[in-house]
Amino acid sequence: MIKNKCITVKSQTYAQKAERILRENGLNAYVVRRTEGKSSGCERCVKVNADFLPRALALLKAGGVEMTGEVYDI
Amino acid sequence: MIFKRTVYLDNAASSFPKPSEVTRKVSEMLKNNTANPGRSGHSLSEKAAEIIFNTRSEAADFFGIKGHEENVIFTFNATHAINTALRGLLSSGDRVIISDVEHNSVLRPLIDLKKSGVFTDIATVHHDDKETLRSFEKLIRPETRMIFVTHASNVSGQKLPISALGDLCERHGLLFGVDASQTAGHTSINITGDKISVLCAPGHKGLLSPQGTGLLVLSPIARLTVKPLLFGGTGSDSLSEYQPSLSPEALESGTLNTAGIAGLCEGIRYCKTHKYEIMRNINDIFTYVYDELSRLPYITLYSPKTDNAGLIAFSVGNLHSDDVTARLDADKICVRGGFHCSSLFHKKAGTTEKGLVRVSPGAFNNEKNAIDLLISIKRLKI
Numbered sequence: 001m002i003k004n005k006c007i008t009v010k011s012q013t014y015a016q017k018a019e020r021i022l023r024e025n026g027l028n029a030y031v032v033r034r035t036e037g038k039s040s041g042c043e044r045c046v047k048v049n050a051d052f053l054p055r056a057l058a059l060l061k062a063g064g065v066e067m068t069g070e071v072y073d074i
Numbered sequence: 075m076i077f078k079r080t081v082y083l084d085n086a087a088s089s090f091p092k093p094s095e096v097t098r099k100v101s102e103m104l105k106n107n108t109a110n111p112g113r114s115g116h117s118l119s120e121k122a123a124e125i126i127f128n129t130r131s132e133a134a135d136f137f138g139i140k141g142h143e144e145n146v147i148f149t150f151n152a153t154h155a156i157n158t159a160l161r162g163l164l165s166s167g168d169r170v171i172i173s174d175v176e177h178n179s180v181l182r183p184l185i186d187l188k189k190s191g192v193f194t195d196i197a198t199v200h201h202d203d204k205e206t207l208r209s210f211e212k213l214i215r216p217e218t219r220m221i222f223v224t225h226a227s228n229v230s231g232q233k234l235p236i237s238a239l240g241d242l243c244e245r246h247g248l249l250f251g252v253d254a255s256q257t258a259g260h261t262s263i264n265i266t267g268d269k270i271s272v273l274c275a276p277g278h279k280g281l282l283s284p285q286g287t288g289l290l291v292l293s294p295i296a297r298l299t300v301k302p303l304l305f306g307g308t309g310s311d312s313l314s315e316y317q318p319s320l321s322p323e324a325l326e327s328g329t330l331n332t333a334g335i336a337g338l339c340e341g342i343r344y345c346k347t348h349k350y351e352i353m354r355n356i357n358d359i360f361t362y363v364y365d366e367l368s369r370l371p372y373i374t375l376y377s378p379k380t381d382n383a384g385l386i387a388f389s390v391g392n393l394h395s396d397d398v399t400a401r402l403d404a405d406k407i408c409v410r411g412g413f414h415c416s417s418l419f420h421k422k423a424g425t426t427e428k429g430l431v432r433v434s435p436g437a438f439n440n441e442k443n444a445i446d447l448l449i450s451i452k453r454l455k456i
Contacts, residue, residue, distance in 0.1 A: 011310045011323050012112040013144050016127040020143075033115045042113075042312040063141070064294075066320060 005053045006045035006074045008034055010066040015044035021063040027052050036072045047074055080406045081443045085436030086228060086256055086385050087410055088278050088285060093437075095340040100284055103333040111332050113309045122332050129339035130322070133289055136342050137273060138264030142294045147322040148330055148338075149288035152255045153179040154303075155274035158290055158325060159251050160184060160222065162300035163272070166191030168219040171210055173199045173234060174422050175227040178415045180253060193217075196418070199227075201378060203235040207242060214246050220271075222251035225263070229419040229432060230377040231256065231385025240269030249296065255279060256383045258289075259345045260352045260437070271296040277334065282437060283341030287334040292321065300325060352437040356384040359435035359444050366448050372456045376423055376430055387430040391456040395429035398454065402431075405450040409433050 009015045015031040022029035027048060034043035048056045053071065060067060082090045091097075103125070109116070112123030130143035139145055149155040160183045164170060172180055174196050184194045195213040200206045210221060221243050226233045236252055243250035249271040254263055258273075259280025265273055270293060277287030292298050302317055306327035311318040318324045345352065364386055367373045376387040390398045399411035412429045413420050420426045433447065 011144075011318070011320050012123060013127065013130065013322055014320070016123065017143050020127075020131070031120070040311045040313050042310055044310075064144075066144075 003050040004047050004074045005050045006032065006034070006036070006047050006072050007053075007056065007060065008043055008045045008068040008070040008072070009060075010043075010068055012044055014065050014067075015046055017063065018046040018060050018065045021059055021065065022046065022048060022056055025055075025059050027056055027059075029056070032074070036074070043068070045072075045074075080408060081439075081446045082408045083433045083435055083439060083443065083447060084408045084410050085279065085439075086231075086432060086434035089280065089282050089436045091438055092282050092284070092337070093341065093344045095344055096283055096337045099340045100333050100337040103336045108332065110329055113307075113329075125336045125339065126330060126332065129335050129342070132339050132342045132346070133291065136346060137291050138266045138268075139291065139294055144321050145292040145294050147290040147292070147325045148335055149274075149290050150286055150331070151278070151288040152253060152274050152276035153288075155288050155290035156180055156222075156251075156253055157183050158300065158303045159272045159274055160187065161303055162325070163249060163251075163298065164192045164219060167217060169193045169195060169215060169217045170220045170222055171195045171197055171213050171218060172221075173197055173206075173210075173223045173418075175199050175229070175232065175234075175416065175419045176224055177228050177253065177255065178417060179255075180222060180224065181418060199232065199234060201232075203238060203381075206235060207238050210239060211242060214248070218246070218248060220249040220251055222253070224253040224255065225258075225261070226256040226383035226385070227416070227419060228256050229385070229414045229416050229423075229430060230387045231382040231434075232378050233257070233261075233381045233383055236270070237268050243271075244269050249298075256385065259341075260349065260356060261383060262349075265291060265293050266295065269293075271298060272300075277338040277341060280345070280436075281338065281341045282344055283338040284331075284334040286331050287338045289338075290325065302327065304328065348437070355437065355439065356435050359439050359441070360384045360386065362441065363433060363435075363444050363447065366444075367451070370452070373451075376425070384435060386433045388433075389425065389428065389430055390451070390454060393428070393454070393456070395431045398431045401454060402447070402450050405446075405453070407447055407450050409447070
């Protein structure tokens with residue numbers, strides 16, 4: 001079974017930007033609303049395959065995506 | 075009335091008509107999806123959010139900051155963008171230098187900002203760019219924080235040397251704001267290349283988009299923190315009672331004009347695809363009308379022939395400009411008279427009594443429109 005991770009980002013625009021960057025780099029990524037843990041309200045996440053999490057995080061950092069630092073299983 | 079069809083030559087006020095791609099998209103959105111973009115989490119809301127994001131991408135690319143969608147902020151119009159930039163970046167003790175041909179949308183917020191301790195210096199625009207640059211440079215003081223100028227006068231169309239002004243700002247460590255109301259869409263503007271910190275543009279003029287759309291585009295290099303003009307719901311940090319600080323949401327409180335923005339996306343795409351064609355069309359009509367008017371002894375031109383965004387301002391004998399436009403309107407020719415919301419320009423030009431007539435061709439005008447205009451002008455009894 002494929003395990004997915006949710007990378008929490010700071011805004012809707014950053015979620016969409018994250019999705020764009022990851023897809024442009026060949027990773028499947030989807031914007032979802034955060035449903036786990038303590039949220040400041042209406043937070044967005046980007047869902048990625050857990051195997052590609054380190055690469056995804058590196059790509060998002062390089063692309064200037066503002067992340068909260070929280071990643072959770074989905 | 076001598077012409078059967080309306081000739082619209084007032085594109086500097088608002089472009090008309092719009093490309094069919096724009097009208098179709100706006101209509102499609104109003105018919106099929108008026109969900110609140112990104113707020114609700116359901117599929118229609120997410121689809122609307124995708125359209126908003128795609129428009130940010132198109133605008134970022136169009137203005138030379140490809141991939142920086144977060145730096146594109148949607149506003150209601152250029153005035154809203156300019157107010158956000160000036161009020162959001164300047165604070166007590168700051169000075170800003172503007173030109174002596176600015177629109178009231180720049181002048182009036184700055185007059186009001188005097189109450190908050192922000193002071194304005196006004197530089198003279200000359201026909202020689204080097205002289206213009208000197209007039210800006212000599213006004214720079216230690217308190218100067220920003221130069222904010224129109225890319226082109228909304229009355230005469232004269233372009234300001236924005237690349238050189240960008241260099242000047244960089245040398246002196248100043249912010250550089252540009253009002254691209256008369257140029258965005260059909261003139262190349264590169265935020266990074268021109269060293270622009272903040273660009274303000276309407277959607278409904280050269281970008282051929284619906285009224286109620288505008289853009290505030292921030293340089294990714296400048297890393298600016300702009301204080302919001304409006305506070306409220308942003309669809310993020312909803313449990314916090316404080317306004318979030320991240321662009322663009324922090325500067326976009328309230329529901330966006332999704333249908334208008336969808337139209338803006340198509341307008342930008344149209345301009346991208348047809349930019350050189352539009353530029354050539356405007357320039358051809360401008361040159362033809364300008365040359366013909368310059369041959370008429372009762373016409374006084376107030377626009378330069380070179381370095382012009384495509385606007386022709388003129389007076390006709392001793393007639394009031396509003397009388398001229400009314401008479402042209404009777405021939406179904408739409409041009410603008412009066413004072414064009416630019417008290418600075420008319421005081422400088424000495425035209426505060428009768429104003430000026432302004433002709434502004436756009437993407438969809440043709441030679442026949444120019445001929446009809448000239449026939450109508452020649453019929454005026456001076």
